[in-house]
Amino acid sequence: MSVIIIAELSEKKIKKQSLEVISYGVALANQLGTDSIALVMGETVDNLSSLGKYGLKKVIHQQHTASMLSDNKLACRFIADVCTQEQAKVVVFSNSLLGKAVAPRLSVKLRAGLVTGAVKLPDTSNGFKVRKSVFSGKAFADVDILTPIKIISLNANAFEIIQQSDAVAEVVESSIEIGAGTLNIIETKKNEGNISLADADRVVSGGRGLKGPENWGMIEELAQALGAATACSRPVADSNWRPHHEHVGQTGVAISPNLYIAVGISGAIQHLAGVNRSKTIVVINSDPEAPFFKAADYGIVGDAFQVMPKIIEAVKNLG
Amino acid sequence: MKILVCISRTPDTTAKISFTNQNTTFNAEGVQWIINPYDEWYALVRAIELKEKDSTTIIHLINVGNNENEAIIRKALALGGDEAIRINSESNDPFFIAQQIAAVAKDGYDLVLTGKETIDHNGSSIGGMIAELLDANYISLATKLDIENGNAIVGREADGGEEKISAPFPLVVSCQKGMAEARIPNMRGIMAARTKPLKVAEAVQSESFTAVTGFDLPPAKAGVKLIPADTPELLVKLLREEAKAI
Ligand SMILES: Cc1cc2nc3c(=O)[nH]c(=O)nc-3n(C[C@H](O)[C@H](O)[C@H](O)COP(=O)(O)OP(=O)(O)OC[C@H]3O[C@@H](n4cnc5c(N)ncnc54)[C@H](O)[C@@H]3O)c2cc1C
Numbered sequence: 001m002s003v004i005i006i007a008e009l010s011e012k013k014i015k016k017q018s019l020e021v022i023s024y025g026v027a028l029a030n031q032l033g034t035d036s037i038a039l040v041m042g043e044t045v046d047n048l049s050s051l052g053k054y055g056l057k058k059v060i061h062q063q064h065t066a067s068m069l070s071d072n073k074l075a076c077r078f079i080a081d082v083c084t085q086e087q088a089k090v091v092v093f094s095n096s097l098l099g100k101a102v103a104p105r106l107s108v109k110l111r112a113g114l115v116t117g118a119v120k121l122p123d124t125s126n127g128f129k130v131r132k133s134v135f136s137g138k139a140f141a142d143v144d145i146l147t148p149i150k151i152i153s154l155n156a157n158a159f160e161i162i163q164q165s166d167a168v169a170e171v172v173e174s175s176i177e178i179g180a181g182t183l184n185i186i187e188t189k190k191n192e193g194n195i196s197l198a199d200a201d202r203v204v205s206g207g208r209g210l211k212g213p214e215n216w217g218m219i220e221e222l223a224q225a226l227g228a229a230t231a232c233s234r235p236v237a238d239s240n241w242r243p244h245h246e247h248v249g250q251t252g253v254a255i256s257p258n259l260y261i262a263v264g265i266s267g268a269i270q271h272l273a274g275v276n277r278s279k280t281i282v283v284i285n286s287d288p289e290a291p292f293f294k295a296a297d298y299g300i301v302g303d304a305f306q307v308m309p310k311i312i313e314a315v316k317n318l319g
Numbered sequence: 320m321k322i323l324v325c326i327s328r329t330p331d332t333t334a335k336i337s338f339t340n341q342n343t344t345f346n347a348e349g350v351q352w353i354i355n356p357y358d359e360w361y362a363l364v365r366a367i368e369l370k371e372k373d374s375t376t377i378i379h380l381i382n383v384g385n386n387e388n389e390a391i392i393r394k395a396l397a398l399g400g401d402e403a404i405r406i407n408s409e410s411n412d413p414f415f416i417a418q419q420i421a422a423v424a425k426d427g428y429d430l431v432l433t434g435k436e437t438i439d440h441n442g443s444s445i446g447g448m449i450a451e452l453l454d455a456n457y458i459s460l461a462t463k464l465d466i467e468n469g470n471a472i473v474g475r476e477a478d479g480g481e482e483k484i485s486a487p488f489p490l491v492v493s494c495q496k497g498m499a500e501a502r503i504p505n506m507r508g509i510m511a512a513r514t515k516p517l518k519v520a521e522a523v524q525s526e527s528f529t530a531v532t533g534f535d536l537p538p539a540k541a542g543v544k545l546i547p548a549d550t551p552e553l554l555v556k557l558l559r560e561e562a563k564a565i
Contacts (some may be wrong), residue, residue: 010479066465070484071456072447072450072451072457073456073460074455097476097477097478100443100444100459100460101447101457101459101460102445102447102449103444103447104413104443104444104445105450105457106451107413107444108414108417108447108451111526112528113414113528113529114413114414114442114528115494115529116442116443117441117442118442127532129532131535134439134440134441134534135330135336135438135439136438136441137537138336138537139336139338139535139536140534140535140536140537141530141534141535142531142532142534143530143531143532144529144532145529146528146529146530157425182487183458183486184485184486185483185484186472186483186484186485187482188481189481189482189483190479190480191479191480191481196478202564202565211377226565236547244496244497245476250332250356250438251356251360252496258564259564269332270332270333273332279564280558280562280564282554283543293545294540294543295540297540297541297543298544298545298546298557298558298562299543299544299545300546300547300548300551301545301548302548306336306548307551308551311551311555313552314551314554314556315555315565318555318565
């Protein structure tokens, strides 16, 4: 019996979100009195045995992925094989692109109930109740998984990364053959901008209050100084001031960074739905009545064009 | 080309979220119901656009729900579906719902479209489950969909970018922003929808994998701490020392 944790790579390194899901899976395995095993798919420059410091006993590594990471049918079959081999009791994914693509398939294949968007460890005192985010972050639901095998996908920034010791994990190279699928990847394109919004720890976002695309310099400058990604409200993307992939909210990307700074955004309910899971929210708006202040932790009532340069300067002086 | 579009009913995006019966039931009082925006704006409208390019395309709609869902099914028909089927069930278990849709979809559909998630359950799991039940390919979070030489050409969100994929049919695709431009039904569509077939079928036998046992609301925010506009550098200090966010 084991808890299988799907850990993902970005630029050949374990993602931060995957360290969260590893910490979650290890804590869950302890709670259930079983072992935790991470599964890493793809070429990596990380020393996987060092993942032992998060409490993992074992890491299974699949070096050759073929088109598996784009073809969820292949990924599902592979993960299902590993789960059978390791007698998986629980499988945990990040609620990431990969998790969204593969976990539902795996649920059917293993006949294992799935809860996506979990925000904490399950309550196993009576059943297996997983708390998940619903209504776009406006509420939680407790969902009982009724099947013997369980699958959970964990929201970003919902669980803290826990380093336990200097222990070393056993690394096993998988020898499972990945077959060929019928999907054909024609092209892959990277978005411009350095940090991907979904993985970003900090996000600086601009709204219609910035008047036009020519004024985004200060958003980008603050983002750069903070190591943050940039985002925007829907009308900003709709007017093509910014690329569509930056649109956050109910109908755009839903994010949950540690820090969200909203500049010239009114805080409409549909916008909040995509950002309300952020840990600290800062709002800069000239209108003291802007609804966003009700959802904010820190606020400045003021003209963005006056305030932003001083903030940028102060951040740069932080060192 | 035969397309099956999955339509779900959700509370309006501005609906007040609260619960009754000791937090076990969504409080629907005064709530306006809409077609789940991802199903409507992206999945359904893209299907309609494909039909406008190739008039032999057939668009069927499917909803798993009770008869209160018929208003939004009629609206979807007014936008452009040819006919609809409602599977009479109150279940909210994704596997049970996927089984119902797969049982219909296996009857000669080339393409099954869903929204990327519903805005109430935020599950994002029905499409992948249908695909596995049909042993079909599944492309999640698609932003573009075209048909060329008997294959689907699909653009989808990938880590930090985009992927363009060619896939044979049958195929299941979950749709998000970028796929199509939202439309509103016109008078002709609304009139036509009244006489379009809306079949009702009973659910097929299926297991449920999960059960919702209760709901909760997040704790209220402590309240905003306002920083005077003439000392914005104080914000940076608080973010570092108090919030430990930078
Ligand atoms: C079904 C549906 C789905 C939607 N989905 C989304 C979504 O996913 N994401 C989203 O963002 N929106 C969404 N919307 C739109 C949403 O309702 C709002 O219209 C939108 O978020 C407003 O964008 P905004 O705050 O940038 O613009 P506005 O509402 O115009 O606000 C601009 C703000 O800037 C402030 N401002 C002006 N000048 C300055 C200045 N010099 N300095 C500082 N502040 C200034 C103003 O006080 C104002 O508060 C959706 C709407 C619907 C109906």
